[in-house]
Amino acid sequence: MLYALGLLLVPAAAVLLRAFRTDTGSFTLQNVRDMGAHQYVVAFRTSITLSILSAVVGVVFGGFLAYSVLSLQRPKWLRGALITFSGLGAQFGGVPLAFIFISTLGVTGVVTKFLNSAGLHLYPGFKIYSFTGLVIVYAYFQVPLMVIVITPAIEGLRVQWREAAANLGAADWQFWRYVGLPVLAPSILGAFVLLFANAFSAYATATALTSGQVNLVPVKVGSFLRGNVAADNAQLGQALATGMLVVVVVAMALYLWLQKRAARWAK
Amino acid sequence: MGQVSGDGATRARPRPPIGKVLWIVAGVLFLLGPLVATFFSSINYNQLGYRFTAYSNIVSSRALRGPLWLSFQIAVLTAALSFALMLPTVFWLHLKVPKARPIIETISILPYVIPPIVLVVGISQLTRGWPEWLIGKPFFLVPIYVVTCLPFLFRALDAGMRSIDVMTLTEAARGLGATWRQVITKVIMPNLRTSILGGTFLALAVVLGEFTIASLLLFKTFPIYLTEVGQNEAQGAAALSLLSFGFSWGFLLLLNSVGKRVGSGASLDIAPRVGR
Numbered sequence: 001m002l003y004a005l006g007l008l009l010v011p012a013a014a015v016l017l018r019a020f021r022t023d024t025g026s027f028t029l030q031n032v033r034d035m036g037a038h039q040y041v042v043a044f045r046t047s048i049t050l051s052i053l054s055a056v057v058g059v060v061f062g063g064f065l066a067y068s069v070l071s072l073q074r075p076k077w078l079r080g081a082l083i084t085f086s087g088l089g090a091q092f093g094g095v096p097l098a099f100i101f102i103s104t105l106g107v108t109g110v111v112t113k114f115l116n117s118a119g120l121h122l123y124p125g126f127k128i129y130s131f132t133g134l135v136i137v138y139a140y141f142q143v144p145l146m147v148i149v150i151t152p153a154i155e156g157l158r159v160q161w162r163e164a165a166a167n168l169g170a171a172d173w174q175f176w177r178y179v180g181l182p183v184l185a186p187s188i189l190g191a192f193v194l195l196f197a198n199a200f201s202a203y204a205t206a207t208a209l210t211s212g213q214v215n216l217v218p219v220k221v222g223s224f225l226r227g228n229v230a231a232d233n234a235q236l237g238q239a240l241a242t243g244m245l246v247v248v249v250v251a252m253a254l255y256l257w258l259q260k261r262a263a264r265w266a267k
Numbered sequence: 268m269g270q271v272s273g274d275g276a277t278r279a280r281p282r283p284p285i286g287k288v289l290w291i292v293a294g295v296l297f298l299l300g301p302l303v304a305t306f307f308s309s310i311n312y313n314q315l316g317y318r319f320t321a322y323s324n325i326v327s328s329r330a331l332r333g334p335l336w337l338s339f340q341i342a343v344l345t346a347a348l349s350f351a352l353m354l355p356t357v358f359w360l361h362l363k364v365p366k367a368r369p370i371i372e373t374i375s376i377l378p379y380v381i382p383p384i385v386l387v388v389g390i391s392q393l394t395r396g397w398p399e400w401l402i403g404k405p406f407f408l409v410p411i412y413v414v415t416c417l418p419f420l421f422r423a424l425d426a427g428m429r430s431i432d433v434m435t436l437t438e439a440a441r442g443l444g445a446t447w448r449q450v451i452t453k454v455i456m457p458n459l460r461t462s463i464l465g466g467t468f469l470a471l472a473v474v475l476g477e478f479t480i481a482s483l484l485l486f487k488t489f490p491i492y493l494t495e496v497g498q499n500e501a502q503g504a505a506a507l508s509l510l511s512f513g514f515s516w517g518f519l520l521l522l523n524s525v526g527k528r529v530g531s532g533a534s535l536d537i538a539p540r541v542g543r
Contacts, residue, residue, distance in 0.1 A: 061293075069287075069291060072284060072291075085298060091472070091515060091516075096495040099305070099507070099508035100304075103301075103308040110281070111306055201538055204482070218384050222483065224393060225384075225388060225483050241388040241389075242385075244384070245381065247384070249380060259396075
């Protein structure tokens with residue numbers, strides 16, 4: 001049995017090793033210094049901004065959506081439908097997702113044409129292959145992911161707490177301000193961090209949608225891998241990848257910690 | 268238990284939940300709208316009217332079968348290799364070393380944390396100079412996908428083993444003279460049928476949707492092929508996008524229904540990032 005564990009460990013450890021192998025030993029410092037070059041700083045800044053924005057959209061939209069559906073008792077099927085669809089929607093990604101949004105909001109997209117006929121011209125002011133477009137497209141997998149992640153926390157809000165608050169004369173906003181949100185806070189923060197990491201590591205969607213027009217870290221790393229950049233700079237791609245890894249690992253560590261805190265209220 | 272505020276007698280509802288309804292309507296529009304729009308553009312041949320040519324072209328396309336078959340094989344191999352590695356490990360974890368759980372759980376979550384693109388960088392660095400016959404074949408993807416699927420399959424198996432009494436089953440089997448191999452193949456595996464089935468669907472969903480790794484390592488799997496075909500005409504691209512989601516979704520829905528039967532609906536609590 002030990003050898004089986006070893007075999008499980010080897011691929012996993014290899015992932016880590018490989019990931020850290022991108023560190024090129026004694027030459028690392030030079031790469032890190034190169035990473036300070038303007039375009040890479042910009043790439044990190046753009047990536048992080050995009051991830052934060054799309055995570056905010058996902059948390060707010062997904063959070064309210066989940067709460068609305070979960071708190072309405074009437075159409076029973078709605079709840080199941082939302083959970084199932086979110087389970088699927090969170091998997092959305094890559095080139096098909098890009099195509100779907102090009103069909104919808106691209107220059108000749110269905111919605112674009114419809115708005116045109118209504119006298120509202122999206123283009124050229126708006127472009128689906130721009131930064132804004134990416135935020136919208138990323139939201140398509142961020143919102144469902146938020147619904148999945150936050151649903152257990154919302155379900156954990158007990159009806160009794162609400163009733164107790166109401167009996168003590170608390171208004172709706174007071175319940176949320178002093179009970180609901182503080183209880184949910186670790187879950188919401190955790191979800192935000194998870195969504196951030198999720199957007200930050202997305203590669204295929206961004207590449208397919210913008211064909212490299214938006215300067216993102218994963219896109220840059222991808223172009224290094226494809227050899228579109230001078231070969232003597234190959235180490236730089238690895239340094240960038242390591243940079244990505246650091247960001248994501250920090251985010252996920254934060255997520256796991258927040259999840260532990262959130263678990264305090266779940267019995 | 269039944270204290271939900273539904274009867275209206277104890278708690279008056281002065282205002283209808285307009286805000287909530289608005290959020291739900293917006294959500295439905297945002298989540299379903301693009302799919303509907305894409306469906307329209309897949310059947311809209313401007314002057315020619317509406318027709319399903321794009322779909323019939325795809326179904327009758329011979330060129331599509333090769334990549335689809337390849338991806339299917341890779342998925343099945345991935346699932347087989349994963350289970351061969353992980354069944355004994357998870358079994359051992361439950362039986363002998365429950366204390367190792369935190370360590371193994373942490374390891375199993377690692378592939379989920381590491382972005383696929385970083386993984387590719389690591390792999391291409393590691394395999395530089397390896398012989399072509401080894402890294403040039405699409406089946407080179409199998410061990411990589413084993414790692415990618417690890418977090419999900421680990422959870423599926425772990426939940427499955429938690430729902431059966433591993434200890435008693437094993438002691439009974441051993442007491443009756445079964446070898447360790449027999450315990451795993453004849454006792455544990457049949458009891459984990461649903462977990463194994465679910466895990467296989469998951470591997471299928473992941474492999475049929477995975478884009479980043481395959482494209483950067485220059486292998487022509489099903490998703491890669493889809494995007495190449497899709498570039499040619501708008502209707503085809505739209506139809507293919509819907510179909511490729513359909514594929515992954517089909518397997519995930521199967522997984523979901525299987526998961527419900529075992530009572531471990533938690534199988535989707537960390538979402539596999541298909542093809543991101």
